Structure formats: C-alpha cells, structure tokens
Amino acid sequence: MNNQFPENFVWGAATASYQVEGAVREGGRAPSIWDAMCQTPGKIMNGDTGDVACDHYHRIEEDVKLMKDIGLTAYRFSIAWPRIQPDGQGEANPAGIAFYNRLIDCLLENGIQPWVTLYHWDLPLALQIEHDGWLNRDIVDRFSVYARICFENFGDRVKNWITLNEPWCSAVLGHGCGVHAPGRVSNTEPYIAAHHLILSHAKAVEIYRSEFSGQHGMIGLVNNCDYRYPLTESDADKAAAERSMEFFLAWFADPVWKGDYPAVMRERVGDRLPIFSDEERTMVLGSSDFFGLNHYTTMLASEPNEKPHDASVAGNGGIFDDQHVRLDVDPTWEQTHMGWSIVPEGCRELLKWIDARYGHPIIYITENGCALDEPDHDTGINDTARVDFHDRYLRECRNAIGQGVDLRGYFTWSLMDNFEWSFGYGRRFGLVRIDYETLERTPKLSARWYHDAIALNGESISLK
Structure with a gap:
C-alpha cells in the first residue's frame, strides 16, 4: 500500500494580516474595522490588540526562513486592504504595494509558493463608517477595484488567489451576534452582508478571468464548516x-456551485434572504476554480423539542430561529483549548459530503489546526497533542482521497501563534511559538513533525 499523498500535493501553513503583521500605523496603513473593534471596551480578551501582533511586518526574512526550515511548499497569507487602499476606495498606497512585493519575492526566492487571500476580515474602517461596509451594495464595486489593484501589482508572481476567507464569519459573527468586527447584532443583516460578500467574490473572479487570464493563475473562495x-x-x-450543513456551508457554496441558495433557506428565511438577479446568478455560478475549506471540529445535530437554552448564533452555524437545530458534543470527544471537539473522522465525512454535493470539485483544506493551553515556553514547544491532532486529521484526509475525493493540498493553521480575534493572545495555534514580550520565534515539536511529513509526502502519517 502506498501511504504517500498524491504527487504535487500542496503542503502549507497559513496566517492572516491583522493576526500577524502589526505595524498598524506604518507604511501608510489606515485603521480597519478590527482596529476599531480592539478599541471597544469588553470586546477582546485582556484588551489585546493587533498593534504589534507577531511583528511580521518587520520580520519577513526571518519568518520566511522559518517556513523554509519547516519545508513548506506554500504559504497562505492575506493582504490588508487598508494597507493597499487606506480609505478602501482611493489610489493604491505605494508603501503597501512594496511591502507585499517584498514578501512575495522572498517566498519565491526560497521555493515557497504564495497563496494570497484578498480579504481576511480587516475591512478599511472608512468603508464601514462612511458606507456601511458589507451592508451596502456598492461594496461589490469597491472590492473589485481593490482586487484589480492586487492582480495588477502581484499577479505576475502570485498564481493562487483566494477572494474571501470565511464569509460566514464576516456575515454571522460580524453582523449576527457581534463577536467579530464590526460588532453588529441582527437577524437580518447577516443575509444582506452574505449576499454582498458572494457578489464581491464573483465580481473579482470575473475581473481576474477576463482581464488577467494571461497570468495563468487560479482563483477561488474559502468557506469554513464543521461537520x-x-x-x-x-x-x-x-x-x-443536513439542514445545519446547508445553513452553514451550502449558504455560501450553493450559489457558486449550483446557482442559488439552498431551498431550505429560501423556505425558512423568506423575504429576508436576498434574490440573485439573472445576471448576478450567471456571474456567481462557477466562480471558483477550487473548493477552499477551513475545518476545525464536528458536532452532533438533532431536531429540538424546544428552543435550547444555548441558542447562540455562533454555536449553531447560522441563525437559530431560522435553522432550528440543536447541537451537542459526544462527552467522550477530546477538546482543544477553544473548546472544539477533536473528531478526525468528521473531516473525512465533510470532504465526502462536499465531493458528493458539488460534483467532485478540486478541494484544498486551507486551514486546519488546534489551539492548546501552553502556559509556558517548555509546555508550548513540546506540543505532542498538536502533533497527534495533525497526524490524525491528515490520516483521514488520506482516507478521503482513497475514497475518491480530489483533495490536493493542506494548510495548517497556523504558522505561528498570533492574535486570535476576540480571544486576543489567549489562544495558541502555531507550529512556531511566539514570545509576545520579546517576539522571539521558537519552532515547536509540531514544526519538526510537519517537516518530516512534508519531506516524505505524508508517508509518515499514521495508518491507525
């Protein structure tokens, strides 16, 4: 039996701009909605901010060397929109362009392919204050202008583009329960924001395919989903x-792969769910060259007899009153420091669900990882539980491939410990430990394990 992954399988790690860059007031960057969120009392654990984060802005060469030492073949990072267009709508900022040029060039010089996400949640604050951000239909045109700037300046070297990271989070966490920026609470706004996010994605793809086809790259959307x-x-x-999966993943994937929102959402959400015009449907349908998936956990779904006590928007993969699903966990499942259950088999089943529903698409797992309680340096770098997590999840990825799923790559979350949104610096996902006082980087046991797995193209992944 061949234990290796397919030839040319992509082995990567991922980060996001606001979580690692820091330098929020340097190089012409203007505030984002997350800068504002961090200044809102009570929103972020310990009052943490991304002002410094991992200081990746000043440590590109050091961090790329870490990636090379781990053996990564790809690095997924996001571009900070307010670093490229400080107000979200004006001319490109030369200093911002120069920063990402340096990063891209450094990656390529070290044999690492850049995978670039255009939007990982740091919307220019001016667009939120002046134009209501993702709630305004005009955001579609504004995002397309920003995307074009990025294609023009980086597309000669970047061949792997992601338009949006986890639009479910932008819509539901940002506009449903308010735990993410811009911190709004509503049972209507998530559907409006989601609609504009999907249209923005599709418009950017239309521009890339029509104006930049000579760059010979691929472009797609990344969605998150639990099983x-x-x-x-x-x-x-x-x-x-099934309904829970449709309100979570199919909400954003069905329009791209099938041409409209799931029927169950049309039935249950009613006139709060926007309608695609014929022109929009044509633009959205088929607007992804691959299926990007961020996956972390699995839950148990049931038909509730009555409204559960914990009916939080975040916990239910959608708005509870609309999808009406009770979620539980098996008490025997292990938990990460995020309180997420470790269920590798769920990853395999989710991959098979995507494969069946969307006609055997090319899939990349663009995030998978676990947060561990790492109270001190020695505990942190000896992260045997993270090694076990990735080994088990990659084993099930290989099993899914063996069952016919066209999975072509895997990106760990995250390359390094970083600013974990509302949890601040209280959660660590990294292969590399960051000392937030000195900013010293120390590869963990998991980084050495991942190096060996990459070197053997997965042959070292367990067979258990």
Missing part, C-alpha cells in the same frame, strides 16, 4: 444534521 453527525438515526435528526 454535523445526526445525534440519532431518526429521520428527524438526519434532516436536522
């Missing part, structure tokens, strides 16, 4: 599990 097992074998629980 849902039915709590029991009852028809009601099976239907609840």
Whole structure:
C-alpha cells in the first residue's frame, strides 16, 4: 500500500494580516474595522490588540526562513486592504504595494509558493463608517477595484488567489451576534452582508478571468464548516444534521456551485434572504476554480423539542430561529483549548459530503489546526497533542482521497501563534511559538513533525 499523498500535493501553513503583521500605523496603513473593534471596551480578551501582533511586518526574512526550515511548499497569507487602499476606495498606497512585493519575492526566492487571500476580515474602517461596509451594495464595486489593484501589482508572481476567507464569519459573527468586527447584532443583516460578500467574490473572479487570464493563475473562495453527525438515526435528526450543513456551508457554496441558495433557506428565511438577479446568478455560478475549506471540529445535530437554552448564533452555524437545530458534543470527544471537539473522522465525512454535493470539485483544506493551553515556553514547544491532532486529521484526509475525493493540498493553521480575534493572545495555534514580550520565534515539536511529513509526502502519517 502506498501511504504517500498524491504527487504535487500542496503542503502549507497559513496566517492572516491583522493576526500577524502589526505595524498598524506604518507604511501608510489606515485603521480597519478590527482596529476599531480592539478599541471597544469588553470586546477582546485582556484588551489585546493587533498593534504589534507577531511583528511580521518587520520580520519577513526571518519568518520566511522559518517556513523554509519547516519545508513548506506554500504559504497562505492575506493582504490588508487598508494597507493597499487606506480609505478602501482611493489610489493604491505605494508603501503597501512594496511591502507585499517584498514578501512575495522572498517566498519565491526560497521555493515557497504564495497563496494570497484578498480579504481576511480587516475591512478599511472608512468603508464601514462612511458606507456601511458589507451592508451596502456598492461594496461589490469597491472590492473589485481593490482586487484589480492586487492582480495588477502581484499577479505576475502570485498564481493562487483566494477572494474571501470565511464569509460566514464576516456575515454571522460580524453582523449576527457581534463577536467579530464590526460588532453588529441582527437577524437580518447577516443575509444582506452574505449576499454582498458572494457578489464581491464573483465580481473579482470575473475581473481576474477576463482581464488577467494571461497570468495563468487560479482563483477561488474559502468557506469554513464543521461537520454535523445526526445525534440519532431518526429521520428527524438526519434532516436536522443536513439542514445545519446547508445553513452553514451550502449558504455560501450553493450559489457558486449550483446557482442559488439552498431551498431550505429560501423556505425558512423568506423575504429576508436576498434574490440573485439573472445576471448576478450567471456571474456567481462557477466562480471558483477550487473548493477552499477551513475545518476545525464536528458536532452532533438533532431536531429540538424546544428552543435550547444555548441558542447562540455562533454555536449553531447560522441563525437559530431560522435553522432550528440543536447541537451537542459526544462527552467522550477530546477538546482543544477553544473548546472544539477533536473528531478526525468528521473531516473525512465533510470532504465526502462536499465531493458528493458539488460534483467532485478540486478541494484544498486551507486551514486546519488546534489551539492548546501552553502556559509556558517548555509546555508550548513540546506540543505532542498538536502533533497527534495533525497526524490524525491528515490520516483521514488520506482516507478521503482513497475514497475518491480530489483533495490536493493542506494548510495548517497556523504558522505561528498570533492574535486570535476576540480571544486576543489567549489562544495558541502555531507550529512556531511566539514570545509576545520579546517576539522571539521558537519552532515547536509540531514544526519538526510537519517537516518530516512534508519531506516524505505524508508517508509518515499514521495508518491507525
């Protein structure tokens, strides 16, 4: 039996601009909605901010050397929109262009392919204050201008583009329950923001394909999704599990792969769910060269007898009153420091679900990882639980490939410990430990393990 992954399998790690760059007032960068969120009392654990983060802005060469030492073949990072267009709509900022040129060139010089995300949540604050951000239909045109700037300046070397990272989070966490920027709470706004996010993605892809086809790259969308097992074998629980998946992943994937929102959402959300015009539907359908997936955990779904006590928007993969699903976890499942269950088999089943629903697409896992409680340096660098996590999840990825799924790459989250949004610096996901006082970088045991896995193209991944 060949234990290796397919030839040319992409082995990467990922970060996001606001989580690692720092230098929020340097190089012409203007504030983003996350800078504002961090200044809002009570929103971020310990009052942490991304002002310094990992100081990646000043440490490109050091960080790329770490990537090379790990053996990465690809590095997924995001461009900070307010570093490229400080107000979100004006001329390109030369200093911002220069920074990302340096990073891209350094990666290529070290044999690492850049995978660039255009939007990983740091919307220019001016667009939020002056134009209501993702709630304004004009954002579609503004995002397309920004995307064109990036294609023009970086597309000669960047061949792997991601338009949006986890638009579910932007819509639901940002506009439903308010735990992410811009911190709004509504049962209507998530659907409006989601609609404009999807149209913005599609418009950027249309521009890339029509104006930059000579760059010979690929472009796609990245969605996040947990897997849902039915709590029991009852028809009601099976239907609840499927409904939960549709309100979570199909909400954003169906328009791109099927041409419209899931029927169950049309039925349950009613006139709060926007309608695609014929022109928009044509633009959206087929607007992704691959299926990007961020996956972290699995839950048990059931038909609730009554509204559960914990009906939080965040916990239910959508708005509870609309999808009406109860979520639980198996008490025997291990938990990460985020409180997310470790269920590698769920990753395999999710890959198979995507493969079946969307007609056997090319899939890349663009994020997968675990936060561990690492209270001190020695505990942090001896992260045997993270090694076990990645080994088990990659084993199930290989099993999915063996069952016919066209999975072509895997990116760990994250390259390094970083600013973890509302948790501040209280959660560590990295292969590399960051000392937030000295900013010293120390590769963990998981970084050495990943190096060996990459060198053997996955042959070292367990067979258990």
